[in-house]
Amino acid sequence: MRGRDPGEPHRTATSLELLFGLCFVIAVAEASRGLSAAVAGGHAASGALRFALVFFTVWWAWMNLTWFASAYDPDDVPYRLTVLAQITGSLVLAAGVARAFEDGDLRVITLGYAVLRTTLAALWLRAARSDPARRRTALRFAAGVTLCQLGWTALLFVPAQVRLPAILVMIAGELTVPVWAQSAGMTPWHPRHIAERYESFVLIVLGESVAAAAAAVRDAAGRHRDSGALYLLAVGGLLMVFAMWWLYFARPAHTILATTHRAARRRFVWAYGHFPVFASAAAEGAGLAAYAVLTQRHGDAVPLAARAAVTVPVAVFLITVWAVHVRPHRRRGTERFAFPAVAVAVPAAAFAPAPALVAGLLCAALVVVVTRADRASCTGGPVGVHAQEGRRAGGA
Structure with missing residues (x-):
């Protein structure tokens, strides 16, 4: 071995x-x-x-x-x-x-x-x-x-x-x-392989969020067929999960890891910093599921703690993705401030009548900002970033 x-x-x-x-x-x-x-x-x-x-x-x-x-x-x-x-x-x-x-x-x-x-x-x-x-x-x-x-x-x-x-x-x-x-010597880990493994775990926790929320909305809708709040929850939940996927995969992780291969402190910050990324993505599904159950019990009078369980995990996801996965790319422009700004605004959506929908719209707006910034810098958005990196790797 x-x-x-x-x-x-x-x-x-x-x-x-x-x-x-x-x-x-x-x-x-x-x-x-x-x-x-x-x-x-x-x-x-x-x-x-x-x-x-x-x-x-x-x-x-x-x-x-x-x-x-x-x-x-x-x-x-x-x-x-x-x-x-x-x-x-x-x-x-x-x-x-x-x-x-x-x-x-x-x-x-x-x-x-x-x-x-x-x-x-x-x-x-x-x-x-x-x-x-x-x-x-x-x-x-x-x-x-x-x-x-x-x-x-x-x-x-x-x-x-x-x-x-x-x-x-x-x-x-x-x-x-x-x-x-x-500290006694670095193991020969592979940047692209590690990036792929972390990306697959992101997909796992996002998939679990979708499954948990869908099951809860299905069960609750079976009892309250006329509940508009559940439909707003479903739409907002999908917007958040889609945006979380888009924003994480908008930047290739292997390029960060390749530049930190000899920088132990930065490498550990990236690796350990993904704990709140993964945990918040999984917690988002739990929050959506709990909100659906409480909507069934209390109608629109869902407790604030349950509303926060929908919005706070998204805020944690956004700020940690920005800190460990986006900011190291050192891009300039509005996206430098857009991530923190939306991460601060999203928790306030807990006070809105439809917290999931408001939070989802805020996340969707952030996707628009990031995509426009990518196009302005000629990276071509999430697909373009990976395509460009692939061309570079192929020509290396």
């Missing part, structure tokens, strides 16, 4: 990587469903906290194997079996999400996480044996992953009143491991 060439041409995700990502849909769906139920039940604040903690475990498990595979994936039988074991761990983790939301029971989710982390440590030990040049880095990863997993297991025996601070300490420890390990 020697390191792969970070400049390998035509590097794309394998079918096993795509299967690995798709299996995380279940865990994302369970987390989104738990947040939706919490918002609909009047526990938005506690639900958001539990969602953030649960989603971190999902995202972190996915991200760690993604970066490892980019650097080392040999696609041989032992590696395939190990990744299949990781998929099993992700399914066990997903099975424990509901318990974690309902009563704080972390036993099943910890079991799934243990399978994921143990197999990852085994992969790093294999890399340490096969890649002498990066043995120190691989051993640091294996040691850090193992120690953190022991810490997560120990949390099961911690008193409930101190569990949250202990979880925050563990999260800080997890985030520190890659920084500490790669």
Whole structure:
């Protein structure tokens, strides 16, 4: 298992990587469903906290194997079996999400996480044996992953009143491991491959948002066929999801990663900064679903917290996409201010009679601004950007 060439041409995700990502849909769906139920039940604040903690475990498990595979994936039988074991761990983790939301029971989710982390440590030990040049880095990863997993297991025996601070300490420890390990030497990850994997996860969480919102609107519309609020919710939700897709894919991520390949701090900012991008996209579906349920119960008198659950995730998505994915391209013009301005304006839509529609229209206006700015700079919009990058790559 020697390191792969970070400049390998035509590097794309394998079918096993795509299967690995798709299996995380279940865990994302369970987390989104738990947040939706919490918002609909009047526990938005506690639900958001539990969602953030649960989603971190999902995202972190996915991200760690993604970066490892980019650097080392040999696609041989032992590696395939190990990744299949990781998929099993992700399914066990997903099975424990509901318990974690309902009563704080972390036993099943910890079991799934243990399978994921143990197999990852085994992969790093294999890399340490096969890649002498990066043995120190691989051993640091294996040691850090193992120690953190022991810490997560120990949390099961911690008193409930101190569990949250202990979880925050563990999260800080997890985030520190890659920084500490790669200070001994960088792994040979592939910029285009990493960009593709992150883009696929964006599609996963956006797809989950569409599915969750559509199911909720369908169920509610079956009982309130004349509810115009539900139709406005559906239109606004689609506008937001479409705009979120458009704005994220308007800039090619691999060009950012290629320029940060030797800049560790900027690389980690991009990689870690995607947590709120992914989490907010998944939370948007939960907010739309909760709003549909509460519209069924209360008509137009939906509580402010549920209205905010529709608008705030979009604002978080916009500001983090701008910070980690758009701003590094150093484009000039109105789009430099348009993203922050819309991100500030969107939460105020919670006070509108149709918050999803107003937020969707604001996001659509931002798409227009970005597209016009692209045309003005002769990039040709989202399609043109990728086409232009493809021509450059083909002529290189």
